[in-house]
Amino acid sequence: MVIDDPVRAIGLPGIDPELSEAGVGRMVVLRPWRDGDAGDLVAAWADPEIRRWTAVPEPADLKAARRWIAGWDERRRRRLALDLVAADPADDRVLGEVGLSSFDDDRSAARIGWWTAPGERGRGVATAMVAAMTAWAHARPLGLQAVVAEVDEANPASLVVAHRAGYRPLERPSGTARVTAAPLLVSWAGAS
Numbered sequence: 610m611v612i613d614d615p616v617r618a619i620g621l622p623g624i625d626p627e628l629s630e631a632g633v634g635r636m637v638v639l640r641p642w643r644d645g646d647a648g649d650l651v652a653a654w655a656d657p658e659i660r661r662w663t664a665v666p667e668p669a670d671l672k673a674a675r676r677w678i679a680g681w682d683e684r685r686r687r688r689l690a691l692d693l694v695a696a697d698p699a700d701d702r703v704l705g706e707v708g709l710s711s712f713d714d715d716r717s718a719a720r721i722g723w724w725t726a727p728g729e730r731g732r733g734v735a736t737a738m739v740a741a742m743t744a745w746a747h748a749r750p751l752g753l754q755a756v757v758a759e760v761d762e763a764n765p766a767s768l769v770v771a772h773r774a775g776y777r778p779l780e781r782p783s784g785t786a787r788v789t790a791a792p793l794l795v796s797w798a799g800a801s
């Protein structure tokens with residue numbers, strides 16, 4: 610699928626209602642990052658697991674967090690990334706993050722990444738937010754054919770999350786070399 614208007618295609622006004630209909634119950638609400646989230650972002654960036662498995666700026670301080678949040682809308686408008694907070698529906702606190710990036714219109718594909726705040730793990734937050742974002746990415750307005758997750762074999766919790774959210778290992782023709790260090794898992798449109 611060719612997206613004829615990239616800015617509108619990932620425009621945010623329609624996201625929250627559509628995501629909340631994505632069949633994940635009341636576990637999380639996906640919303641944009643706000644300046645008031647900077648402290649939570651710094652805390653997440655300080656977590657050893659998040660540092661190990663995701664890209665964290667250096668220094669990962671309050672100034673960097675505010676700058677990253679301030680750049681949120683520009684990254685969206687320039688179609689570089691759509692990073693969303695998975696917030697608690699009851700009090701809006703940051704439970705985690707899920708984001709799309711590396712949009713590839715020729716392949717109708719994008720990459721997905723995620724983390725859950727250390728104190729919020731083990732109760733389904735990541736599964737809910739990844740499933741919601743994936744369902745939304747396959748639906749209108751983006752209508753992606755493929756969403757790709759890069760999950761290291763040494764990260765079993767994330768493998769569980771990816772599988773539960775419908776991701777399956779990318780089949781490679783036998784004998785082909787890996788192009789990235791970590792295995793790729795894909796969610797295909799129409800697969801369940």
Ligand SMILES: CC(C)(COP(=O)(O)OP(=O)(O)OC[C@H]1O[C@@H](n2cnc3c(N)ncnc32)[C@H](O)[C@@H]1OP(=O)(O)O)[C@@H](O)C(=O)NCCC(=O)NCCS
Nearest residue numbers: 658662723724725730731732733734735736765766767769
């Ligand atoms: C991976 C991560 C996102 C999981 O978040 P979460 O909100 O705790 O995930 P969920 O609760 O939805 O599901 C995790 C599942 O993995 C399971 N799990 C956790 N550690 C595990 C392990 N070492 N081996 C096998 N399963 C494990 C959990 O028990 C849970 O399954 P359960 O519901 O049957 O108990 C979180 O640990 C994290 O942010 N890690 C650091 C960042 C990261 O790895 N990001 C992804 C990069 S690809």
